[in-house]
Amino acid sequence: MPRQLPASMLQQDSDSRPYWEGLAQGELRIQRCSSCSKAVFYPRSICPHCFSDQLTWMVASGKGTIYTYTVAHQAFGAFAEDVPFVIALVELEEGVRMMTRIIGADRDTLAVGKGVHVTFESVGEDMTLPYFSLIEETRS
Ligand SMILES: [Zn+2]
Numbered sequence: 850m851p852r853q854l855p856a857s858m859l860q861q862d863s864d865s866r867p868y869w870e871g872l873a874q875g876e877l878r879i880q881r882c883s884s885c886s887k888a889v890f891y892p893r894s895i896c897p898h899c900f901s902d903q904l905t906w907m908v909a910s911g912k913g914t915i916y917t918y919t920v921a922h923q924a925f926g927a928f929a930e931d932v933p934f935v936i937a938l939v940e941l942e943e944g945v946r947m948m949t950r951i952i953g954a955d956r957d958t959l960a961v962g963k964g965v966h967v968t969f970e971s972v973g974e975d976m977t978l979p980y981f982s983l984i985e986e987t988r989s
Pocket of ligand 1 (some may be wrong): 882883884885887895896899900901
């Protein structure tokens with residue numbers, strides 16, 4: 850389980866507030882550009898693909914694949930007691946990538962390209978983070 854993180858680590862602004870509010874409600878929200886239809890993450894006010902300011906919020910499926918990952922054996926501050934933990938770049942079905950953690954998995958079973966789904970972890974007062982778990986594979 851992750852340690853309780855200090856609330857000062859959570860930086861909300863008008864661009865990211867819908868994202869944090871979604872996490873508190875068990876929704877992984879990302880943006881989509883109304884001009885070019887591409888998904889956008891992290892939260893921002895201008896589309897990085899076409900520079901439109903017509904970004905709207907949507908709820909992501911919460912499913913994706915491991916794009917890359919590493920295991921942290923040293924960490925500082927609030928994270929120090931969590932080691933070792935898995936840091937991953939997950940590519941969501943919608944096409945955006947997000948930095949996150951993979952939890953609940955034997956590290957020997959992790960691999961690039963494996964399917965993961967979001968899980969919402971309370972890490973402090975009014976702070977929920979999206980972590981990911983491996984999608985169970987059916988054995989033949
Ligand atoms: Zn766009």
